[in-house]
Structures are given as structure tokens and as C-alpha cells.
Amino acid sequence: MAANPAQKRYLSRTIPITIAYLATIFIAAALVDDRSSVSAGVVALALLPGIAALGWIWALARLLVELDDEYLRMLEVRKFLVATAVVLAVSSVWGLLEMFTSVPRLPIFYIFPLWCFSLIFGQLVNRAKLDDGDCS
Amino acid sequence: MKNRLRVLRAEREWSQSDLAERLGVSRQSVNAIETGKYDPSLPLAFRIADLFALRIEDVFENPAKESV
Numbered sequence: 001m002a003a004n005p006a007q008k009r010y011l012s013r014t015i016p017i018t019i020a021y022l023a024t025i026f027i028a029a030a031l032v033d034d035r036s037s038v039s040a041g042v043v044a045l046a047l048l049p050g051i052a053a054l055g056w057i058w059a060l061a062r063l064l065v066e067l068d069d070e071y072l073r074m075l076e077v078r079k080f081l082v083a084t085a086v087v088l089a090v091s092s093v094w095g096l097l098e099m100f101t102s103v104p105r106l107p108i109f110y111i112f113p114l115w116c117f118s119l120i121f122g123q124l125v126n127r128a129k130l131d132d133g134d135c136s
Numbered sequence: 137m138k139n140r141l142r143v144l145r146a147e148r149e150w151s152q153s154d155l156a157e158r159l160g161v162s163r164q165s166v167n168a169i170e171t172g173k174y175d176p177s178l179p180l181a182f183r184i185a186d187l188f189a190l191r192i193e194d195v196f197e198n199p200a201k202e203s204v
Contacts, residue, residue, distance in 0.1 A: 004162060071165035071174050130173050 006066035013059040021052035053112055075130065079122030086118035087111055137175045138197040141166070144188050159183055 028045040036042060060080070067073040091111060097103045145155050145166075152170070156163040161180070168174035169184075176184065185192045 068160075069162045069165055070177055070180060071168055072162055074174070075164075130168060 004067065004069055004072055006063060006068065007072070009066060010059055010063040013062070014056065017052050017055040017059060020055070021049050024048035024052060056112070056116075075126050078126055078130075079119050082122030082125050083115045083118035086121060087115045090114060137199055138172060139169065139195055141184065141195065142170045144190075144195065145170075155187075158187055 024045075028048060032042050032045055064073060064076060067076060091106075094103070094106050098105055141155075145152070150158075152163045152166045156166045159166070159180070160183075165174070165176075169176055181192050181196060185195050188195060
């Protein structure tokens with residue numbers, strides 16, 4: 001992604017949100033002991049990264065709303081759909097394995113990062129199916 | 137959907153970027169439409185036809201008639 005103003009705005013929104021997400025996770029991990037009892041402070045610290053995650057979702061929604069180029073918007077939607085398919089597939093299959101076998105439990109926390117990483121796969125699918133070429 | 141966009145553009149010696157700028161879309165959009173990988177919406181198809189002072193069916197081939 002590069003030139004479109006909506007995509008530039010998306011990047012300018014997601015960079016600080018990502019920094020905030022990582023920072024709040026590290027802060028929560030450093031301050032909250034696994035054995036500590038549940039208190040209002042612990043809940044607040046645990047929810048801080050969630051605010052950043054909501055910010056991500058907001059930024060993604062704004063990207064689709066603000067992207068005025070219909071072809072680029074379609075590419076983004078296709079990426080989202082591929083990422084959603086990957087997450088549904090992984091979570092469903094792993095969930096079944098959890099139910100019937102003794103595989104380690106996958107925390108729900110990982111679903112959103114997995115979706116974000118799956119966008120890369122969506123981008124590759126777009127390139128394979130809708131290569132935009134480079135002729136003038 | 138087959139179309140004459142590349143020919144019409146070449147007749148005017150426009151690059152894909154020139155055409156994209158005139159249409160207010162990205163160069164990728166122009167390339168995808170030219171190569172038939174993406175069918176534009178009706179409003180964009182009208183914009184393209186208007187730009188070349190043609191009717192939509194003079195730019196884009198009717199897929200229904202194409203198979204006949």
C-alpha cells in the first residue's frame with residue numbers, strides 16, 4: 001500500500017495504535033503477577049491492550065469507508081475475507097483438537113493477531129489472482 | 137469483461153497513469169480494467185465512457201452478446 005490518501009491515513013493511525021498495543025501488553029505483563037488476585041487495577045491493566053485492539057478495528061473500518069478507489073477497496077475487502085477465512089479455519093480445527101485431544105489450549109487473545117498476520121496471506125492471494133502488472 | 141480501453145488510451149497517447157489521473161482512480165484500477173481482471177462499477181464505467189465521449193457499449197463488450 002502506498003499512494004492513496006486513505007491508505008496513508010490508515011498507516012498513520014495504525015502505527016501509534018500498534019505501539020500502544022505492544023506497550024500496554026508489556027506493561028500489563030510486567031505489572032500483573034499470574035498469581036495475583038483479581039482487582040479493579042488488574043482488570044484495568046488487562047483491558048488496556050483491548051482498547052488498542054478496538055482502535056485497530058476502527059482504523060480498518062475507516063480505511064474501507066475512506067478508500068474512494070473502488071478497485072483498491074475491493075482488494076482490501078478481499079484481504080479481510082481471506083484473513084477471516086484463515087482465522088475461522090484455524091480456530092475451528094484447533095478447537096476441535098482441543099475438545100477431543102490433549103493439544104495445548106489456544107488463548108482467544110491470539111485470534112486478532114492471527115487475523116492481522118493473515119492479511120499478508122490475503123495480499124499474496126490478491127497478487128496471485130489480480131496481479132496489477134507494471135505496464136504503462 | 138472485454139473492453140477497448142487500452143486501444144482508446146493508446147489512440148490518445150495516454151499512459152495508464154494519465155488515464156487514471158483523468159478518471160480520479162489508481163493506476164492499478166486502470167490496469168485491472170484494461171486486462172479484464174476487474175469490471176468497473178456502473179458509475180465508473182459511465183465516467184470512462186464520458187471521458188472518451190462514447191457510449192458504455194462502445195467501450196465495454198456486452199458479456200451476454202459475447203457468448204452468443
